[in-house]
Amino acid sequence: MMGFPLFPEVASTIAKSVDRLYFFLIGITVFFSVLIFVSILYFAVKYRRKPGRTAEQVSEGLGLEIAWTVVPFLITIVIFTWGSSLYIANSRVPDQAMDIYVVGRQWMWKIQHPSGRREINELHVPVGQAVKLTLASQDVIHSFFIPAFRVKQDVVPGRYVTMWFQPTRAGEYHLFCAEYCGTSHSAMIGRVVAMEPEDFQKWLGGVTEETPALAGERLFSDFNCVNCHATGARQRCPQLGGLYGTDVQLEGGAHVKFDEAYVRESIINPNAKIVKGYPPVMPTYRGQISEEQILDLIAYIRSLTPEKGQ
């Protein structure tokens, strides 16, 4: 047995503010629990059945009824406002956050840093830097949970979800899958290693692996994307250089932001949103391409500039 903690570590910017609200709620809970327990016990003893004493019938009190309707209501309004504003504030990703991509599958977490470093069931992050995770699931619903950071996000297949945190203390923390995902659900665990920035840079550069953008370039030709998306006689589809992050006009007049979600959707379900002026000729790659490959393709498309564009 190693230690006997009663409270989780506090290791992110969010954790402190969540804990503050938690202690407030504990205060409310203790107050009302004690109020009810003590009242019950006090009444039970004071008004215990004794010969010669009968109950006094008091069974109405409009003032009391109003009080114990309104007071709890006001308290819940306070909790609601506090909890919601914190939640909304926490759901806003800071602009300078660094990107990391995560794919969950039965029963492991695969993590990909834009510089090329890949890891499994481990996530290395720098202290003092906001980190934005973009997560996808290859199969069923998983949930990315770091108790020390007080963050959790379900990873639902068929879409990208994002979450973010900013570690405040170097150390190793639990990483759990929190949504039941089958046989080895409880083995879908790992650790988050928060490192001082200079250690992190060293770690990041420690291994030279193919960057996602390079892997994506290879896939771009392996899957024959290049045939239609390249300039030249056979070009039937939009050129992708410089599109990432811009607004694209669609057939029918609507606009869509050209981002991860749109690229993913266009690969899986190409006819959902057709770019204006192009025929709906792209075949679906559903079932032929893994979530990790899609992430590589996104990294590649993201790296394209108008000049470099195919």
Next chain:
Amino acid sequence: MSSEVVSLYREHYLNCSYGVRSWLLTKDHKRIALLFLLSITLFFFLGGAFAVLIRLELLTPQGDLVESETYNKLFTMHGIIMVFFFLIPSIPAVLGNFLLPIMIGARDLAFPRLNLLSWYIYTIGGLFTLAAIFSGGVDTGWTFYTPYSSTYANTHVIATAVGIFITGFSSILTGLNFIVTTHKMRAPGLTWFRLPLFVWSNYATALIMVLGTPVIAITLLLVGIERGFGIGIFDPRLGGDPLLFQHLFWFYSHPAVYIMILPGMGVVSELVTCFSRKRIFGYQFVAFASLGIAVLGFLVWGHHMFVSGQSPYAGMIFSFLSFLVAIPSAVKVFNWTATMYKGSISYDAPMLYAMGFIGLFTVGGLTGLFLATLAIDVHVTDTYFIVAHFHYIMVGGMVMAYLGGIHFWWPKISGKLYPEGWARFAALVVFVGFNLTFFPQFVLGYLGMPRRYHAYPPEFQVLNVMSTAGASILAVGYLLPMVYFVWSIRYGKAAGDNPWDATGLEWQTPSPPPTENFEETPVVTWEAYDYGSKETREKEPQVA
């Protein structure tokens, strides 16, 4: 009491006919209630056995007692059996069935044959589920989340889902029967605001059963269709949406929580008044709180999905509505407590259970506020905090109320008194065992231990050992009543018509009641819980 006279033979619902046929073909709501009592008790102990195995596995951090696959089946079957085959039918189908007609002065429910059919449907659904268990089980969790359940699981999902699908109709029929009975069969003079609150809360429960249960039936059918025919509904690989399932599932399963707790609240209103010799404090507030909970309960399902990727604004609306549903629950707790004020309180076992209910339900309800709070829910959802919270409501609340009710009405049901000393002792054991089992789980949850984990990091062991120790105490607390109730059937003292000196109509008919409940239809001229003026009324019997 009239025990000197009772020694003569008297025909009642238990001795009016004998033999298996007379039970399996009975249309008497009291006998059907006993059929349900027998069936749900079997399921309770089966579900309890699974819980024991779960707690034993969690004694050590390593998954060393059973394989992870077995463990997953254990918690799945524990959940399915306890929710669908014990908690949902428990109070309505047993106590509601037995008491609702008697409490309103009727001879039976509105549709006696439908009532019997309800038990048969329940049994067939139960057998289906048992067959699924014994042919290998199911490992999806009781929540059947897609696409795991619809595509990936390799266990008996369809058989289990069919079992639950079938059982749902039993709920619907019971609900329908209660609604019609309450509207059409009240005795002369028994206006809505003279009804015992047990009837109000069962009525509110019946509304949820009728409106909500079809949704879970449809949802499970859709899972079956996707699984059986590969038609894409929930699995994104087939073009479906996994979150659609969660919306549909919780649209029923959150109100189902109120199906489980509302009847328990009704029981507690009966117990607190009787053992305090008091009218209920704020009758109308307690009555309308039941309806308020039933209605608001349908609007809060999204709070199960705060981290599922639904929009933050949807999250805020569901959070707000969830706080609202806490208000009527709080109102009830305050009114029960106030009912004890200036009462004449005795500590009989049913009252101990009622006091236990109020305390534990308060803790369960207040910890529910944590889960309704968006920023906190993100951290504690899907951890042991959730497990602790809903066990405080379901076990600390509902099972306490159920046991309190069974003790309270046992003399009426069986005609015999249970041994009071043992019963008080068991109530105490249950209370202590319960808190030791589930309180450490709140701490575990905030520490971050996820639910449904077969193995866990070693630093969580101490709290898990405490929890398992508590569970073994709890098991003793549940086995004791089994023993002394059965004992009392043979050796218990004759109860007499009204051993608690209570006011309800059910206490004005002999114990056990005659098949037709009342020799003459009673006329009601008094309010519920008329403890103050009871003596005067007894001098002037009101029988038409």
